[in-house]
Amino acid sequence: MSCDVASLQRHLEEILGAEHVASDPGSTARFSVDGVVPALIVRPGTQDEVAQVVSACAAAGAALVPWGGGTGMGMGNPPEHLEVVVRLDRLDRIVEFDADNLCVTVEAGMPLGRLQEMVAGSQELLPLDPPDSDKVTLGGLVAANQSGPRRLLHGTARDWVLGMRLVLPNGERIRCGGRVIKNVSGYDMNKLFIRSFGTLGIITEVTVKLLPMPVATATVIGVFPELSGAVAVVEKVLASFLLPEAMDLLDQAALKLLPPALGLQASAGNFALAIGLAGSQETVDRQLRDLEALVSGGGGSPSTFREMDAKKVWAAITNVLEMAPPDPTRVVCKVAVPIGRIAGLMTSARVRAAEQDLAATMIAHAGSGVLRAALSPAPASPDGLSGTVSAVEALRKEAVALGGSLVIQEAPPGFKARVDAWGRPGSGFATMRRIKAEFDPRGLCSPGRFLSGI
């Protein structure tokens, strides 16, 4: 699609001021999306300016991609074309914090970490914990449906978002949901925009509900010689009355990436199971006792961490793949399967990796059916991609056969030309395509980034 970039730039500068529109190669390269370099980077300062920017782009026929903290930009297929990256970092204000009603409204560019700090002042928290929480913005978290270990007990963005404001691809502003915890006045539009990956518009404001801060927190980590020992504990916990917040399973490579200060590497073993607890002192103590017994009984060696130590443990576990030494050749994928299938999946991922001579690092949200795997070719491998391509394809086939999916979260240039970021769409796809066509008939919002080109 052709678009008069020079006149669009002038128009955007009129709207935002020249200081908030960049076109120099340094800036545009920094905000390239999967190797596609935009012509312009803009930084609107208000929700209304976002609307004006989107209108201007629509009038010029320019494709845009919204950019929050940038932590999820590795997801999705390369855009078909891209003229403008819309950065939301200036939209980082709090709109309203209603502590008494456990509810906060912020602009979409507010980093999750800052929101947590602010609400912690009133002894509240948002129990969503994706990696990179200092950088992840609320808008990005919602658009990419990022999640972390605590989804076991608390669910994902769809369980916490009460309302949003958005700018649609035609520049019109809408609101969906509200700030009350039950709301069926019309369709549940929040659900449509959560995990829509910037393909239906730009989220400019998010209202979430909050949770009172628990009195006590603690974590048990069991290190096991075999995967089966750890998995047996997971199954027993799920079948019990216990109510852990998180239950993550780490393989040997992931275990090695945890800070030595935690002292886990000392206990001989290859797999770690970390179980997070929160609640009253009585329930946390009781669960610690039960879990230590379960871990020991299952052949593992338990270590216990409390309060701040427990927090540090989870910061390390949540970011374990992000903290690995930089490796431009690695592929990170997220595999989702029914909960009970996660152990089998982890085992076969290891086999696939070994077959292709790949180094694998894996962490699973074991009670939620989600596995994240980082696969890197051996340093001496002749062709950097073929091995990971084969392994990922084989793993995807297996996940799909189990009724699940595999999506790419991070990949070197060239990989996505060979493996689709999302896989093949399922049976509701015709409706999805019509939704995209209704909202973005000219295909200007993140074109081609999402499932099967929507």
Next chain:
Amino acid sequence: MAHKVFVEELRKIVGKGNVLDSDVNLQLYQYDAYLEERRPDAVVFVHSTEEVARVVKLCNVHGVPFVPRGGGTNLSGGTIPLKGGVVLEMIRMNRLLEVDTANLRARVQPGMFNLELGNSLAPLGYQYLPDPASQKAATLGGNVAENSGGPHCFKYGVTTNHVMGLTVVLPDGEIAEIGGMAPDTPGYDLTGVFVGSEGTFGICTEVVVRILRQAEGVKTMLAIYDSIERGSETVSAIVAAGMIPATLEMMDQLVIQAVEQSIHCGLPLDCATVLIIEVDGLKDDLEAQTEAIVNLCKTHGAREVRVAKDDAERALLWAGRRGAFGAVARLSPSYLVCDGTVPRTALPVVLKKVAEVGKKYDLKIPNVFHAGDGNLHPLILFDWRNAEQKERVMKAGMEILELCVQLGGTISGEHGVGLEKMDAMRLVHTEADIRSQLMVKRAFDPQDLANPGKIFPALQEVASVV
């Protein structure tokens, strides 16, 4: 196609005995738990996804509207076939297809009653949480379509938080499986938007729900107040103290009196209001939680707090709460159930204003509601034979919704828009908001055949932007 021929086609699909088209039979399907009526042209009993798909395809080919019907207990006119056409009676698709405890999921047909699902899971030690007070007669399909809530939704969330996947027959007759046993299916969250779509996106024929282990322990309390204001203040105070009870339900004096007449659960007739508060979870801190709540209630003016001694006492309290709507039917020939929601801290104010609305329009308005969610249900009593009174009731209802919106709330917490609240949609949505919802409707149902004429007010051709 002529009516007779069309009905014959339907009979070919589902069998002779499974199509109703006599006047008497159709009359039975012209109303639901709301106040409007309209007769369908035919009623079809369906038994499988394939049958539903064939019926819908036939409707699609002939441009005939269709409306799925579960228990007919919805309170917003959701099952009234406003434009005639076919009503699909889902009630025979009532089997529990699969309970997968390892994956914490169950697969259910939509005609199963909510309570029946609960009863089937209980012996296995599991539960499905959204528990509308109508759970004996409301189906899972209806729950999905209305995104129903219930007393336990304060802690555990509403239907949408528990539905992980659906098999749906889309309005063109295509069968789609959306979401499912695995989480995070790539693509738009069609399951999420289908829940709460009030039968306007097609028909769900299977539901994959999340099941949870039953709680290890539970304690139920009844806090009794002489002032409704003090009672509603307590609700916020409990949450402000960092506690999330499983339920926080409230009933006022008129409701209590009606309930006592019909169910005899030992509620004091002379009090202004009661709260039913339940805590559940690991048993280790339930005593301590109970004590803390009892003390909070007392410092906020409760004259007495009773703690249920055993399952029988607990069951009796819940029988009273669940029977409340039914019991109120003793007070007058009809009533309008309002369903507004406000931020929890606004409860004392809104209750006072609801009482003022009652005075202004000279109407009795008992209250029974999900206080923890800030979800009110003022029940406006009237006699349907009195047209003038009915008009006052409608005005009072609208005024209550306006109040909720002014206080930061919305026009429906769980009963849906249906026919009832189409006009109230503009209280919370701009034209642009409404247009965006209609875009989703068009994407699902380009021919506008699935439960047409619901939810949306006629669009004004002005683009008002917030």
